[in-house]
Amino acid sequence: MSNTLHQHQQNPTLESKRLDPGSQVSRPGHRRSVSAGAPLIYSGCSSLIPTGNICPSGKILKPLLPSRGPNRTDVLGSGTVNYGRGSIMRGGSGTYPVPVAVPAAASPLTVKRALGGSDPEEVKRVGNELYRSGNFAEALALYDRAVAISPGNAACRSNRAAALTALGRLGEAARECHEAVKLDPAYARAHKRLASLYVRFGQVENSRRHLCLAGIQEDQSEEQKLLLLEKHVNRCADSRKFGDWKRVLRESEAAIAVGADFSPQIFACKAEAYLKLHQLEDAESSLLNIPKFEGFPAACSQTKFFGMVGEAYVPFVSAQVEMALGRFENAVVAAEKASTLDYNNVEVGRIVNVVKMVARARSRGNDLFSSGKFSEACSAYGEGLKYDNSNYVLYCNRAICWSKRGLWEQSVQDCNQALNIQPNYTKALFRRAASNSKMHDHVAA
Template sequence: SGSYYNSSSSSSSGGSCGGGGGGGGCATSVSSPNTVMYPSGNICPSGKILKSNMGCRTSNRTDTLGSGTGNYGHGSIMRGGGGKLETNIQFAGESTMVKRAMSSSDPEEVKKAGNELYRRGHFVEALSLYDRAIALSPENASYRSNRAAALTMLGRLGEAVRECEDAERLDPGYGRAHQRLASLYLRLGQIENARRQLCFQGQQPDAAELQKLHSLEKHLKRCADARKIGDWKCALRECEAAMVAGAESSPQVIACKAEALLKLHQVEDADSILSNIPKLEPYPASCSQTKFFGMHSEAYV
């Protein structure tokens, strides 16, 4: 029942179509039409039944063809516009920068490319370029110091300490290496080592780092005093304050917090903390020589 209309599909074999009045048609041959009968107004060509007076629903989402760079192949579809495409192009540009710098024999050019990637937050790529610069000029202290900065951002603090120490060995007067090493020692809770670096002869101590050192020293002393008398609540509080003050990566401070939690019978919390103590690999010799609560640093952990 109901009225029907014809849907005819045709294919042409090439050539141009003529227009004009009087029913002019295409000059090329046309295959026989395949006729399909649809009830008018009820079924759309997709085969889905629609409610009366409704058209076929279409998507408002835009599809953009990828250019084939990076993670997308030619003809890949990206939904919603070109945001991912722009990111993709950026990564491709950075990859080109790395390849070009890695093939350069100029260590300064390589270092500058590494600095740019570091500035953009691509620390793994920056580290590879600093490695390349060091390979080209192994006696340059600034390349070692920059490598330490990238290692620090990657959480590889033991290696970063070693790189700064190598930079100081190559150029004892290189202030940037002393500053970076002081910051690393503070993160590791190494008060005396940090003080020596901050108060290096001929260098003006950084005011913020010096304030951090004094605050950290105060909290660690209070923690040690509380530990001696068995005031574990106070010890726990001072450990947490020391971490807030800057020693968030200190294995010894974190171990002391776990010890306080155990004494307070908070076993699960202590176990969780102990399982996540930072591991310094390699453990810097300068850190192992210092004492923590009267014990060598490594012995306490």
């Protein structure tokens, strides 16, 4: 028994993703099939109890079964510890988890027959077996088949969303849940899945809306998670307004820790904070780690973040990071993309103008330098620095113009400015050493 318990504690994915083995309409006295494996849905006699019959109190109703005595109630686990599939503990104290046997995966022959079958319920049943055994890709293939046979089956689409979530394809999972609730607006399980997905996307209001639409008493742990996420996102917004970038960084990391681990906007906020703190390598790393926002429903992309369309915020930040790293052409492309997505936003419009002016100044300065017009090139780079006074590339470019004119002190000063922003910038280190050498300051060099 202890080995089985250990196995379940090492596999939290299966606990959190419950499947829908059949129709969501409960009927009095209905008993699940023996072949269905571990119980996924309990059916009771009261029409007021939601699908799953897990009451807000945590009690699980088992009609027509004899009582085990006053001290042997079944209580749903709090969710803070992995107790095995379903997290059902004996005695109500939550002290001793009870292991549940893992159902065996469907045989290859059974899977092959199901893939060629025409009964969506049978195909879904085999998919459920594969899902419960951790074969998510194979389960998805079965759910794909079930949806193809019966595209109007909300349970098939909800189960497909569960498999997509397990495979990390969260955008597609959200879209599939939306299809399920379109087919059945009262489908509680699909709404709950959407609520959980929206938490991971960092979208508090969308999550709360679907939690309420689930039609059951709100899960206190989920609501607490939403309140924490909302607090951290609001603090990010407030700190961003006042330029408190250290706090923005802390709050964005806290939001990710709370559960918004698949939110492009929260990761972009973290990158923006690093940028403003002149930690450019960390800013670039945060951008590279942004989850791929693919296959998401429209409700995700149109959500507002910090006053701008959420989908525009990522290229808005990306444009600034690319410009700071000296990749000016990439910066212009990202800025224009942000403007296309939210052309009315003032902050986006300002960044588009800054990026274009800095890129133009750098290009003009480079052309003048190549022509040997070092004085004019200095002025061109200086114009760019008026728009972005923390661009270490422009400082370093201007430094070599000063050195070409024999103005070694000005060259050293600009190299120092570049190194204050990017301490490991090799070009600035070499140019400063060369200028110091020309001034015969061998100690400083």
